[in-house]
Amino acid sequence: MTTTVAAPAITAKERPGDRVFSTLTVVASSLILAVLAAVAIFLVAQSMPAFVAESDDFKGDATNFWSYVGPLVFGTVWSAALAMIFAVPLAIGVALFITHFAPRRIAQGLGYVVDLLAAVPSVVFGLWGIGVLAPALQPYYANLTEWFGWFPLFAGPVSGTGRTILTVAIVLAVMVLPIITAISREVFLQTPRLHEEAALALGATRWEMIRMAVLPFGRPGVISGAMLGLGRALGETMAVAMVLSPATIISFALVQSQNPTTIAANIALNFPEAHDVGVNILIATGLILFVITLGVNSIARYIVGRRKAFSGAN
Amino acid sequence: MSKRIEVNDLNVYYSSFLAVEGVSLTIEPRTVTAFIGPSGCGKSTFLRTLNRMHEVIPGARVEGEVLIDGNNLYGAGVDPVLVRRQVGMVFQRPNPFPTMSIGDNVLAGAKLNNKRMSKSEGDDLIEKSLRGANLWNEVKDRLHMPGSGLSGGQQQRLCIARAIAVNPEIILMDEPCSALDPISTLAIEDLIEEMKQEFTIVIVTHNMQQASRVSDRTAFFNIAGTGKPGKLIEYDDTTTMFSNPSVQATEDYVSGRFG
Numbered sequence: 001m002t003t004t005v006a007a008p009a010i011t012a013k014e015r016p017g018d019r020v021f022s023t024l025t026v027v028a029s030s031l032i033l034a035v036l037a038a039v040a041i042f043l044v045a046q047s048m049p050a051f052v053a054e055s056d057d058f059k060g061d062a063t064n065f066w067s068y069v070g071p072l073v074f075g076t077v078w079s080a081a082l083a084m085i086f087a088v089p090l091a092i093g094v095a096l097f098i099t100h101f102a103p104r105r106i107a108q109g110l111g112y113v114v115d116l117l118a119a120v121p122s123v124v125f126g127l128w129g130i131g132v133l134a135p136a137l138q139p140y141y142a143n144l145t146e147w148f149g150w151f152p153l154f155a156g157p158v159s160g161t162g163r164t165i166l167t168v169a170i171v172l173a174v175m176v177l178p179i180i181t182a183i184s185r186e187v188f189l190q191t192p193r194l195h196e197e198a199a200l201a202l203g204a205t206r207w208e209m210i211r212m213a214v215l216p217f218g219r220p221g222v223i224s225g226a227m228l229g230l231g232r233a234l235g236e237t238m239a240v241a242m243v244l245s246p247a248t249i250i251s252f253a254l255v256q257s258q259n260p261t262t263i264a265a266n267i268a269l270n271f272p273e274a275h276d277v278g279v280n281i282l283i284a285t286g287l288i289l290f291v292i293t294l295g296v297n298s299i300a301r302y303i304v305g306r307r308k309a310f311s312g313a314n
Numbered sequence: 315m316s317k318r319i320e321v322n323d324l325n326v327y328y329s330s331f332l333a334v335e336g337v338s339l340t341i342e343p344r345t346v347t348a349f350i351g352p353s354g355c356g357k358s359t360f361l362r363t364l365n366r367m368h369e370v371i372p373g374a375r376v377e378g379e380v381l382i383d384g385n386n387l388y389g390a391g392v393d394p395v396l397v398r399r400q401v402g403m404v405f406q407r408p409n410p411f412p413t414m415s416i417g418d419n420v421l422a423g424a425k426l427n428n429k430r431m432s433k434s435e436g437d438d439l440i441e442k443s444l445r446g447a448n449l450w451n452e453v454k455d456r457l458h459m460p461g462s463g464l465s466g467g468q469q470q471r472l473c474i475a476r477a478i479a480v481n482p483e484i485i486l487m488d489e490p491c492s493a494l495d496p497i498s499t500l501a502i503e504d505l506i507e508e509m510k511q512e513f514t515i516v517i518v519t520h521n522m523q524q525a526s527r528v529s530d531r532t533a534f535f536n537i538a539g540t541g542k543p544g545k546l547i548e549y550d551d552t553t554t555m556f557s558n559p560s561v562q563a564t565e566d567y568v569s570g571r572f573g
């Protein structure tokens with residue numbers, strides 16, 4: 001009783017414009033993949049010699065690659081984490097002020113200032129860090145060690161110049177603040193009016209409304225913004241290289257003169273005089289930075305994706 | 315628990331534009347009052363002045379007084395936040411918080427008053443409110459799921475549950491059924507009928523049958539033309555308004571001959 005009629009395949013009419021456009025998008029996206037693959041292959045290939053290098057190929061007293069890169073990884077992650085601790089709450093605060101508290105004129109002005117910060121080159125931040133921030137903070141650091149020296153983070157002896165990892169973290173925080181603020185501001189502005197009114201109609205104060213409607217709605221966007229900022233903080237070279245007086249140690253102390261340096265700053269400082277396997281070692285540290293950044297991004301994506309059903313996108 | 319609303323000579327402005335002029339009316343406790351009238355005549359504007367939600371709009375302000383059991387909402391020192399906990403609101407488009415589960419949505423407002431609500435207290439309130447909104451049986455097995463996963467009609471009843479969980483005295487509804495299908499609409503109309511035992515309800519609607527089905531009293535608003543202020547034309551028992559109104563404009567409007 002079954003009569004199967006072969007349905008004629010319906011084919012959409014092909015227009016030249018569509019074809020050109022789709023070719024363009026395919027080419028563009030494969031180009032990105034190709035560049036990424038080329039970078040990865042370059043990093044891996046050039047890194048190989050570093051993993052089997054002899055102990056006297058390394059600067060300092062490292063005996064193999066991992067003991068060499070260890071303090072650098074620590075310094076990179078530690079300084080970036082500190083920067084995020086300062087930058088993220090501040091950025092959320094500024095974004096909320098701009099979107100929900102400030103009178104319109106002030107909000108606009110503040111928005112421009114924040115965007116302007118993003119346009120300042122990192123060399124300038126480095127100069128500011130050495131010339132202004134470090135000397136200005138040094139007396140406070142001295143007080144910190146005096147009063148809170150019993151707390152490991154603020155253990156002495158205090159740095160005499162103020163060029164410590166804490167100063168670096170503050171400089172980094174200022175550098176990543178604009179991007180996190182700009183993205184948070186955009187997502188906060190997009191909170192549906194309907195949900196803000198729902199909260200207010202339940203008798204929420206402005207702050208309760210923000211906690212009920214604005215922050216949960218903006219959460220994925222704020223996380224994405226923070227990850228962009230973190231990526232910049234992890235990879236920042238100039239400001240860190242200029243401010244920090246590096247040492248190859250792993251130490252959580254914030255205000256001593258011996259500070260762990262970061263991968264990117266270490267490459268910038270040592271590349272000019274590196275030769276032979278020394279170059280490979282530096283490139284290998286670059287590979288590690290690449291892996292760290294990738295890892296951080298995947299974690300962020302996981303966090304954002306985990307509560308997708310509650311994101312408000314449906 | 316429900317209270318009487320008395321409005322005396324109220325004007326509402328958006329900046330310099332007079333949107334509603336000279337409204338005086340009295341709404342008795344435990345009744346349903348319907349606001350009807352053509353689009354743009356200021357029904358929503360007036361409704362929002364009853365819980366000071368108009369203040370959310372920059373430039374909006376009122377003259378005159380609104381008394382709830384004799385206390386002026388606009389008296390000096392009255393906190394709009396507390397007013398809104400007494401006078402709840404349900405909006406035209408269902409707006410559960412998408413980032414919260416069904417259960418958390420119900421508790422969202424109640425938790426503002428009672429920050430340290432225990433788990434069992436919370437569960438009881440969720441059940442009571444959802445039962446009050448005729449939604450309990452449909453969602454009791456998925457209280458932890460997002461509220462945005464419900465149908466439009468269920469979402470609207472969730473919003474009603476959220477509003478009654480705060481235990482207000484008065485509930486304002488601005489076209490609560492206009493985004494819903496006829497079955498969901500009937501469900502909400504039945505619900506309004508039941509809620510009247512406990513709350514004073516004011517509902518804006520464009521649906522004449524709905525007004526005549528659910529309300530005890532009906533207020534008809536109209537405007538003389540664009541840019542003119544909206545006015546209260548007639549306010550009376552619903553049966554009178556629909557059978558034997560005293561103003562010609564009301565008769566024209568409820569019978570569909572207007573414009």
Ligand SMILES: Nc1ncnc2c1ncn2[C@@H]1O[C@H](COP(=O)(O)OP(=O)(O)OP(=O)(O)O)[C@@H](O)[C@H]1O
Pocket residue numbers: 328331333351352353354355356357358359360371541544
């Ligand atoms: N936020 C606002 N700013 C300025 N004017 C407004 C605002 N909201 C409403 N109005 C004006 O106030 C008048 C009354 O509007 P309102 O929304 O109260 O009408 P309505 O009776 O609820 O209409 P509808 O039945 O279409 O919902 C209209 O002229 C409208 O243009």
Ligand SMILES: [Mg+2]
Pocket residue numbers: 357358359488
């Ligand atoms: Mg309206």
